[in-house]
Amino acid sequence: MAELYADIIVDISHEKLDRPFQYRVPPRLADKLEVGMCVSVPFGNGNKQIKGYVVGLSETVNFDPARIKDITGLLQKGPGSEDKMIELAAWIRKNYGSTMIQALKTVLPARKSVKKLEHRRIERLMNKEEILSLLGECERKKQTAKAKLLRELLEQEVLPYEWITGKLGVSAATVNSLVKAGALRVAVMESFRNPVNLSGTEGAGTNTGDTLAAKALSFDQAYIVDEILEEYDAGKRGTYLIHGITGSGKTEVYIRLIEEVVSRGRQAIVLIPEIALTYQTLLRFYKRFGERVSVMNSTLSPGEKYDQCERAKAGEIDVIIGPRSALFTPFPDIGLIVMDEEHEGSYKSESTPKYHAREVAGEVARLHNASLVLGSATPSLESYYRADTGAYRMFVLRERLTGGSLPQVHTVDLREELKSGNRSIFSRKLQELLADRLEKGQQSMLFLNRRGYAGFISCRSCGLVMKCPHCDVSLSEHKGGRLVCHYCGYTESMPKLCPKCGSKYISGFRAGTQQIEDKLKEMFPGVRTLRMDADTTRTKDSYEQILAAFSNGEADVLIGTQMIVKGHDFPKVTLVGVLAADLSLSVGDYRAGERTFQLLTQAVGRAGRGELPGEAVIQTYQPEHYAVVHAANQDYESFYQEEILYREMLSYPPAAHMLAVQIFAKEEERGKCLAKRLADMVKSMEAAGQAADRITVMGPTAAAIGKVNDIFRFVFYIKHTKYDKLVEIKDLLEDVLKVWAPRQESVQFDFDPVNTL
Numbered sequence: 001m002a003e004l005y006a007d008i009i010v011d012i013s014h015e016k017l018d019r020p021f022q023y024r025v026p027p028r029l030a031d032k033l034e035v036g037m038c039v040s041v042p043f044g045n046g047n048k049q050i051k052g053y054v055v056g057l058s059e060t061v062n063f064d065p066a067r068i069k070d071i072t073g074l075l076q077k078g079p080g081s082e083d084k085m086i087e088l089a090a091w092i093r094k095n096y097g098s099t100m101i102q103a104l105k106t107v108l109p110a111r112k113s114v115k116k117l118e119h120r121r122i123e124r125l126m127n128k129e130e131i132l133s134l135l136g137e138c139e140r141k142k143q144t145a146k147a148k149l150l151r152e153l154l155e156q157e158v159l160p161y162e163w164i165t166g167k168l169g170v171s172a173a174t175v176n177s178l179v180k181a182g183a184l185r186v187a188v189m190e191s192f193r194n195p196v197n198l199s200g201t202e203g204a205g206t207n208t209g210d211t212l213a214a215k216a217l218s219f220d221q222a223y224i225v226d227e228i229l230e231e232y233d234a235g236k237r238g239t240y241l242i243h244g245i246t247g248s249g250k251t252e253v254y255i256r257l258i259e260e261v262v263s264r265g266r267q268a269i270v271l272i273p274e275i276a277l278t279y280q281t282l283l284r285f286y287k288r289f290g291e292r293v294s295v296m297n298s299t300l301s302p303g304e305k306y307d308q309c310e311r312a313k314a315g316e317i318d319v320i321i322g323p324r325s326a327l328f329t330p331f332p333d334i335g336l337i338v339m340d341e342e343h344e345g346s347y348k349s350e351s352t353p354k355y356h357a358r359e360v361a362g363e364v365a366r367l368h369n370a371s372l373v374l375g376s377a378t379p380s381l382e383s384y385y386r387a388d389t390g391a392y393r394m395f396v397l398r399e400r401l402t403g404g405s406l407p408q409v410h411t412v413d414l415r416e417e418l419k420s421g422n423r424s425i426f427s428r429k430l431q432e433l434l435a436d437r438l439e440k441g442q443q444s445m446l447f448l449n450r451r452g453y454a455g456f457i458s459c460r461s462c463g464l465v466m467k468c469p470h471c472d473v474s475l476s477e478h479k480g481g482r483l484v485c486h487y488c489g490y491t492e493s494m495p496k497l498c499p500k501c502g503s504k505y506i507s508g509f510r511a512g513t514q515q516i517e518d519k520l521k522e523m524f525p526g527v528r529t530l531r532m533d534a535d536t537t538r539t540k541d542s543y544e545q546i547l548a549a550f551s552n553g554e555a556d557v558l559i560g561t562q563m564i565v566k567g568h569d570f571p572k573v574t575l576v577g578v579l580a581a582d583l584s585l586s587v588g589d590y591r592a593g594e595r596t597f598q599l600l601t602q603a604v605g606r607a608g609r610g611e612l613p614g615e616a617v618i619q620t621y622q623p624e625h626y627a628v629v630h631a632a633n634q635d636y637e638s639f640y641q642e643e644i645l646y647r648e649m650l651s652y653p654p655a656a657h658m659l660a661v662q663i664f665a666k667e668e669e670r671g672k673c674l675a676k677r678l679a680d681m682v683k684s685m686e687a688a689g690q691a692a693d694r695i696t697v698m699g700p701t702a703a704a705i706g707k708v709n710d711i712f713r714f715v716f717y718i719k720h721t722k723y724d725k726l727v728e729i730k731d732l733l734e735d736v737l738k739v740w741a742p743r744q745e746s747v748q749f750d751f752d753p754v755n756t757l
């Protein structure tokens with residue numbers, strides 16, 4: 001049998017990860033040792049036994065085999081947060097496909113050699129009598145500076161150094177001479193940066209005071225808190241899904257649960273999509289947890305991020321709020337993880353390891369024996385399915401606590417508009433309501449749900465969308481006029497006439513927010529507009545600035561992409577127009593319906609948050625589509641029932657699991673060839689499988705965006721009912737790739753992908 005060698009990290013910190021040490025695996029450990037395990041190894045000249053972690057295994061040795069040392073033995077993992085981090089990284093590696101180093105880099109904070117904030121202070125060492133006699137001496141010798149400092153020390157035992165050398169005007173030399181005389185010392189105090197800078201929040205707090213103070217919970221809120229706590233105190237940990245519209249009091253429930261868990265001596269993590277992490281939310285937590293809460297987000301410097309981890313380790317904070325990376329805060333004993341807006345796509349990492357924060361949160365909860373609470377107004381199919389099948393426990397909050405009523409929704413059939421000669425991007429209903437709002441001085445929002453590319457082809461006369469006959473997703477238009485399926489690679493040529501109704505109005509849909517703004521100004525001269533999209537929000541604060549300007553009434557109409565449907569409340573908005581629901585409905589992937597339902601529900605819910613009732617207009621070529629119909633009725637349950645049928649019928653997640661294998665290549669032919677070889681390998685397993693164990697392979701095909709920065713991208717998809725089977729296939733492909741060792745091509749794995757590549 002070939003010798004086995006292990007790469008071992010002995011100092012577990014982010015910057016040492018790339019320098020593992022190689023050890024020989026003694027035969028008795030050969031079939032036991034796995035990546036992620038904890039071992040004891042001899043280290044250095046003295047061969048001192050120290051603890052290390054296995055990050056890789058190989059049959060080749062990197063240096064003189066005569067000098068390589070043996071692993072001494074396995075060590076049990078302990079309860080420390082470091083061992084938990086290693087275990088988590090090993091889990092991520094296994095379930096998402098990456099190297100152990102990549103997984104460790106994901107879970108460990110990058111240490112930045114930034115200096116801690118230092119305060120110096122002066123501490124008196126002599127008693128008052130001694131100071132007095134020294135003072136007398138200095139006065140006699142006319143040493144006025146020394147005397148000045150000594151007089152201060154008579155009053156106060158401790159003085160801030162900056163104040164002494166600044167305001168008091170005593171030089172550092174003077175301070176030093178008194179240090180030599182033994183009268184005082186200079187102490188250096190270190191502190192961690194606290195990014196929660198809410199100084200002056202007293203004022204802000206009084207403005208919105210009533211919304212920030214602890215509330216008597218409503219009956220439904222109290223029920224949720226009681227039930228979860230009862231299970232918690234009985235030693236039962238679970239995953240709970242709170243299904244409740246915006247404003248139904250979910251955050252209040254989270255805060256109450258966190259208070260209880262913290263009072264039991266444990267810590268809590270609150271995950272929130274970055275874009276939803278507003279000042280208001282932060283303030284609410286700050287009012288309840290004060291200095292014991294911190295944030296983690298992309299605006300923090302690496303030093304600040306690192307400091308938050310140190311504060312968590314040192315027990316200085318109990319609660320952290322942040323986007324998905326906040327999951328990796330090294331708390332010693334996590335009792336609760338909350339994930340708000342759990343359906344958000346941003347919880348999925350788009351770089352290797354392509355983990356989903358919901359699943360990783362589940363694993364962190366398992367490692368710490370914590371409970372997990374998910375919340376959403378429009379739960380992901382995954383979570384609702386699990387609640388439906390009993391894996392999660394679900395609670396529902398039905399009422400909006402802030403008042404306001406659900407808006408009246410008009411669904412406009414754009415095919416009818418065309419028939420009656422209206423070729424504008426605004427339907428007659430929308431024009432009428434916009435004019436009405438402008439006259440009344442009320443605000444409107446126009447929403448273009450443009451997601452990624454939207455190269456689909458539809459008929460403006462009958463609404464037909466060109467779909468793949470095999471995958472039931474929309475075909476996309478590629479250069480050269482061919483229509484392509486992004487899952488299986490099926491193609492057909494672009495039709496000249498609609499195959500269903502024969503009209504010539506069959507084409508791609510193209511409109512941007514800029515165009516909408518121009519058209520709006522043409523139609524309503526003098527209208528004041530604000531635009532929010534990827535272009536207008538490039539700079540750091542522009543997002544908040546646009547929202548603030550709109551909030552202050554500086555515009556009549558806010559036009560934007562999906563960014564505008566999240567976050568802030570605008571009480572003065574009484575009209576929301578969705579310009580083309582079809583844009584997200586026809587993106588070529590299986591989540592298109594779910595995403596459309598979520599976006600439309602959120603968009604519609606933007607109108608009528610205040611005193612005045614709201615209205616919404618949904619413009620679409622497919623008014624009969626279930627995602628549109630149920631969003632218009634704000635009816636999640638009915639949407640779910642139809643959507644899950646579709647997923648079950650076509651074996652899409654969550655009814656089954658799906659692994660995307662992505663191939664990146666410098667040369668198109670080589671990439672194509674590698675993709676085909678890998679896919680063929682999986683297909684040969686497919687043929688051998690039993691019916692219940694059937695593996696389905698779709699593709700390979702060029703990726704939706706086939707070439708980026710001169711790198712060609714190919715993809716194929718594998719579907720199976722069991723996640724573990726896909727992990728097995730991934731492991732197998734990894735092994736094969738080790739042997740083939742392609743030089744110019746690389747391969748990535750994406751489990752249950754959220755975005756098409």
Ligand code: ADP
Nearest residue numbers: 211215216217218246247248249250251252401
């Ligand atoms: P969600 O997180 O579901 O959007 P929030 O917890 O933010 O809901 O609550 C919405 C609004 O209702 C907030 O202004 C909050 O202060 C208020 N609120 C929450 N719970 C109560 C309660 N029990 N009594 C009165 N007001 C409440």
Ligand code: ZN
Nearest residue numbers: 459462498501
């Ligand atoms: Zn047609």
Ligand code: ZN
Nearest residue numbers: 468471485488
């Ligand atoms: Zn297809």
